[in-house]
Amino acid sequence: MHQDKENSASDHGDAAHSILDFYRWSRDYWIDMGKSSEGQSSGLLNFGLWRKDDTTLFEAQKHMCDEIFGQLPALASGALGLEIGSGIGGASVRLALERDVSLVCLDLLQEHLELGRARAVAHGLDENRIRYTPGSSMQMPFGAGEFDFSYCIESSFHYPDKMAFLRENFRVLKSGATTVIADITCSDNSKVAFRSGNYYCSSEDMVKWLQEAGFVEVRVMRIGEHVFCALYEFVEKYGQEHRGKLQRYWGLVLKNYENLWKKGLMGYDIFVATKPR
Numbered sequence: 075m076h077q078d079k080e081n082s083a084s085d086h087g088d089a090a091h092s093i094l095d096f097y098r099w100s101r102d103y104w105i106d107m108g109k110s111s112e113g114q115s116s117g118l119l120n121f122g123l124w125r126k127d128d129t130t131l132f133e134a135q136k137h138m139c140d141e142i143f144g145q146l147p148a149l150a151s152g153a154l155g156l157e158i159g160s161g162i163g164g165a166s167v168r169l170a171l172e173r174d175v176s177l178v179c180l181d182l183l184q185e186h187l188e189l190g191r192a193r194a195v196a197h198g199l200d201e202n203r204i205r206y207t208p209g210s211s212m213q214m215p216f217g218a219g220e221f222d223f224s225y226c227i228e229s230s231f232h233y234p235d236k237m238a239f240l241r242e243n244f245r246v247l248k249s250g251a252t253t254v255i256a257d258i259t260c261s262d263n264s265k266v267a268f269r270s271g272n273y274y275c276s277s278e279d280m281v282k283w284l285q286e287a288g289f290v291e292v293r294v295m296r297i298g299e300h301v302f303c304a305l306y307e308f309v310e311k312y313g314q315e316h317r318g319k320l321q322r323y324w325g326l327v328l329k330n331y332e333n334l335w336k337k338g339l340m341g342y343d344i345f346v347a348t349k350p351r
């Protein structure tokens with residue numbers, strides 16, 4: 075069992091093992107919730123950006139991708155992008171099908187990368203379009219200036235050392251490249267009911283740290299009003315048809331987040347920043 079865990083978590087220590095345990099416990103629940111009404115999987119594990127008429131997490135996760143990709147500049151044909159904390163691969167496949175770019179997906183968990191690879195193959199995308207690399211966002215296995223752009227969706231909240239992540243992100247980008255980071259933000263972690271493995275930071279700290287890492291033209295889009303209430307409502311409805319421990323757990327977590335959002339203590343932000351030329 076230990077050996078199995080080490081392989082799957084690509085040997086990044088205890089933190090990686092607890093992340094592996096967390097996803098082995100709740101990944102299938104999110105995969106199931108993220109299916110379209112026709113049963114198609116989104117390949118995404120994020121909260122989604124809920125537009126007025128969205129009734130499924132599948133639609134909301136598509137809108138989250140659209141919003142993030144919309145922040146990327148016009149990219150030259152064949153540009154190479156990095157997806158940081160790529161999960162089970164839905165975003166990279168979507169982007170590779172939409173634009174003529176190649177991507178490298180980085181994730182701590184080997185089994186997430188394997189699910190991503192299978193998804194890419196199913197969509198006819200080979201290793202020339204999307205490559206899968208195990209590793210930590212805080213110590214990236216890439217050389218300096220390799221990438222034309224990067225993005226990171228709802229993964230940075232897992233990173234205890236945000237400066238290490240932002241410095242690494244800065245280092246591996248080319249001059250003039252854009253990074254887009256989307257995540258939950260929180261200005262008072264003591265009010266978060268379930269804190270294990272979550273390292274939320276405030277929006278202000280993220281901006282300050284992006285600048286300290288060397289990024290310029292830092293912009294923030296606050297999208298919390300399109301995330302917490304609609305997601306909680308959806309999860310509650312889903313829970314009425316799928317009763318169990320996971321439904322109860324996520325119902326409590328998201329009720330807590332909705333309350334914090336209403337009190338102005340939690341947000342969901344998209345940060346856009348540039349490495350200077």
Ligand SMILES: C[S@@+](CC[C@H](N)C(=O)[O-])C[C@H]1O[C@@H](n2cnc3c(N)ncnc32)[C@H](O)[C@@H]1O
Nearest residue numbers: 118119120159160161181182210211227229232
């Ligand atoms: C909530 S999921 C989001 C996945 C994907 N970005 C999406 O939107 O569906 C977070 C992902 O971050 C990965 N992760 C957590 N800590 C990491 C680290 N230090 N380095 C790289 N990936 C990490 C997890 O394994 C997981 O796949």
